[in-house]
Amino acid sequence: MQRIIQLIKKDLVVDWRQQNPISGILLYLASTIFAAYMAFSGFVSVEVWNILFWIILLFTSINAIAKSFIQEERRAHYYFFLCKPHEIILAKLIYSFLYLTCIAVISFFIYSILLGNPVINYPTFLLNLVLGCIGLSSAFTMVSAIAFRTNNRSIMMAVLGFPIIIPVLILSISNSYKILDGFILMQIQGNMATLFSVDVIIIALTFVLFPFTWKS
Template sequence: MERIISLIKKDLIVDWRQQNPISGILLYLASTIFAAYMAFQGFVSMEVWNALFWIILLFTSINAISKSFIQEERRSHYYYFLCRPNEIIFAKLIYSFIYLISISIISLVIYGVLLGNPIINYPLFTLNLVLGCLGLSSAFTMVSAIAFRTSNRSIMMAVLGFPVIIPVLILSISNSFKVLDGYILMQIQGNIATLFSVDVIIIALTFILFPFIWKS
């Protein structure tokens, strides 16, 4: 655990010192939401609100998490002798999840101010958002680890990431729309459980595949 915590702190320090990526993500997020506000003049239906929110979160997460392993290119040989592969990927998964949750909260605040906030059941919406962010962050972290070993990293991120995130997106968007429509937990507990199961499968595959990717 000490090595995992140290790796998480290292990622936090690196991102804090190199503030350009964080500033770029926040600028991208704010400009995208403002563009949506200008396009709809501040009024959107519940369906459009839900779709726009997840689309913005999706592309923001791609930009935010795609750098997970790209910035480790010069440190890979050092990590090879210092840490086990499972410790490295576990730290990356935790950090990417915290990073994406923070972005989603900021996005929800800006989004709510400019385009309104139709959320009534905050606990259930938050639960679905956390599970959706867990799936997206895990999937893109795994894909980033695979793309790190290729020459065309940006293309591989898109090609490999899209099939993996489809079930996460479908379930997250469907659940959040039902929550906005007034559904309670008992009515969507099956979808929530399925989304959690998909997240567990993605995380398990990441732990299985990453040691082979890292050793190559």
């Protein structure tokens, strides 16, 4: 755990020193939400509010998590001898989840100011948001690790990431819409369990595939 904590701290320090990616993501997030606000004149239905929120979060997460392994290019051989593969990928998964969760909270805050806030059941909505962030961050971290070893990284991110995130996105949007429609946790616990299971499968696949990718 000490190595994993140190790797998480390292990613935090690197992102803090290289503030351009963080500033770019926040600017992208704010400009996208503002564009949606201007397009809909500040008024949207619950269905459109829900879909727009997850679409904005999806494309923001791609830009945020895509750099997960790309920025490690100069340190790849160093970490190969210093840490074990499962320590590296676990640290990346934890950091990507925390990073995306912070982005999701900021996105929800800005989104609520400009486009309103139809959320009533906050605990269930936030639970679904956390599960969605786990799925998105895990999927894009795994794809970033695979694309890191290829020449066309941006293309590989799109080709490999899209099929993986489809079940996460469908379940998250469906759960979110039901929550906004007044459903309580007991009524959608089956969908929540399914979303959690998909997250576990993606994380398990990441642990299985990453050692082979790292050794190559």
